[in-house]
Amino acid sequence: MKLELVSFKLCPFVQRSVITLLEKGHDFQISYINLDDPPQWFKDISPLCKVPVLKVGEEVLFESAVINEYIDEITQPSLHPQNPLMKAKNRAWIEFGSELLMTQFRFVMSQDKDSYETNLKELKEKLQRLENTLSGGTFFNGEQFSLVDTAYAPLFMRLELLKQWANLDFNLPKIQRWSAALLAKESVQKSVVDEFANLFQMRLKAANSYLFIT
Ligand SMILES: N[C@@H](CCC(=O)N[C@@H](CS)C(=O)NCC(=O)O)C(=O)O
Numbered sequence: 001m002k003l004e005l006v007s008f009k010l011c012p013f014v015q016r017s018v019i020t021l022l023e024k025g026h027d028f029q030i031s032y033i034n035l036d037d038p039p040q041w042f043k044d045i046s047p048l049c050k051v052p053v054l055k056v057g058e059e060v061l062f063e064s065a066v067i068n069e070y071i072d073e074i075t076q077p078s079l080h081p082q083n084p085l086m087k088a089k090n091r092a093w094i095e096f097g098s099e100l101l102m103t104q105f106r107f108v109m110s111q112d113k114d115s116y117e118t119n120l121k122e123l124k125e126k127l128q129r130l131e132n133t134l135s136g137g138t139f140f141n142g143e144q145f146s147l148v149d150t151a152y153a154p155l156f157m158r159l160e161l162l163k164q165w166a167n168l169d170f171n172l173p174k175i176q177r178w179s180a181a182l183l184a185k186e187s188v189q190k191s192v193v194d195e196f197a198n199l200f201q202m203r204l205k206a207a208n209s210y211l212f213i214t
Contacts, residue, residue: 001074003028004055005067006042008035010200012101012154013064014052015191019150020068022187024075065094065151072147079147086141090148093133093140097151100126104158108204108211116210120168127170134174138181145185153182153191161197166211 005021007014007030021028033042038049045060046053054061054070061067072079080087103123110116134140140148156179162168170176182188193199205212 001057002055003071005030006046006051006053006055007032008051009193009196010203011035011051012158013050013098015154015157016064016150017052017054017067017071018191019153019187020071020079020147022190023079023145023150024071026071026075065091065098068147068150079145079150081141081146090140090146093130094148094151096126096130097148097155100130100152101155104155104162108158108162108209109207110210111208112210124170127172127175131172131175134178136174136177139178149178149182152178153185153188156182157188157192157196158200161200162211165201 003021003026005014005017005028007018009032018030033039033051035051038046042053043049045055046062048062050062052062052064052067054067056070061070069080081090100123103119103126107116107119107123110119135142137143139145140152156175159170159179160183163170201212
């Protein structure tokens with residue numbers, strides 16, 4: 001079945017699906033839209049007017065977690081753990097990863113010192129909570145790369161840039177090890193356009209992010 005992923009170059013949620021598609025070796029096309037001025041055809045097919053959208057022939061899927069589960073199911077072997085409890089736990093932490101991405105987004109979009117500090121505190125608290133649940137293996141589930149890892153790689157890519165730009169140090173050794181393993185993977189490196197770091201920085205500067213005011 002022909003797959004077409006509708007994307008925005010800076011969207012971390014689309015990135016999750018790109019990683020999954022690359023890991024699964026699935027053939028797909030990617031089309032980029034401008035989220036500041038989405039085309040009418042996109043508004044027509046996207047119920048929440050959000051990317052990612054996956055066109056599967058004539059059908060349309062939305063929501064990154066759902067899209068990833070679909071990609072996972074159509075190409076075996078599954079990237080989810082087989083054990084139902086472990087699988088459910090992975091899905092729960094994928095949701096936590098979505099919350100973390102939103103926290104990271106609020107942090108980078110902070111417009112003044114107060115909101116910067118409040119959002120940084122919230123980001124650190126959530127990262128600490130994640131750190132506390134990790135076993136300290138290479139990936140979330142240990143040595144095996146799983147669907148839950150695709151949900152965190154886009155966050156870790158952004159955190160690495162933020163560490164440089166804002167001179168931050170989260171000091172979380174288990175996350176650091178996991179992040180390094182994910183960022184070294186070809187599927188993760190190829191999940192963004194070459195100019196990603198530049199585009200991300202330009203977008204934040206254009207939004208008057210406090211990150212670039214200090
Ligand atoms: N829960 C959604 C979140 C997707 C999302 O927030 N996408 C952003 C871009 S990164 C978007 O399309 N925003 C457009 C809007 O909110 O109008 C998912 O996991 O797919």
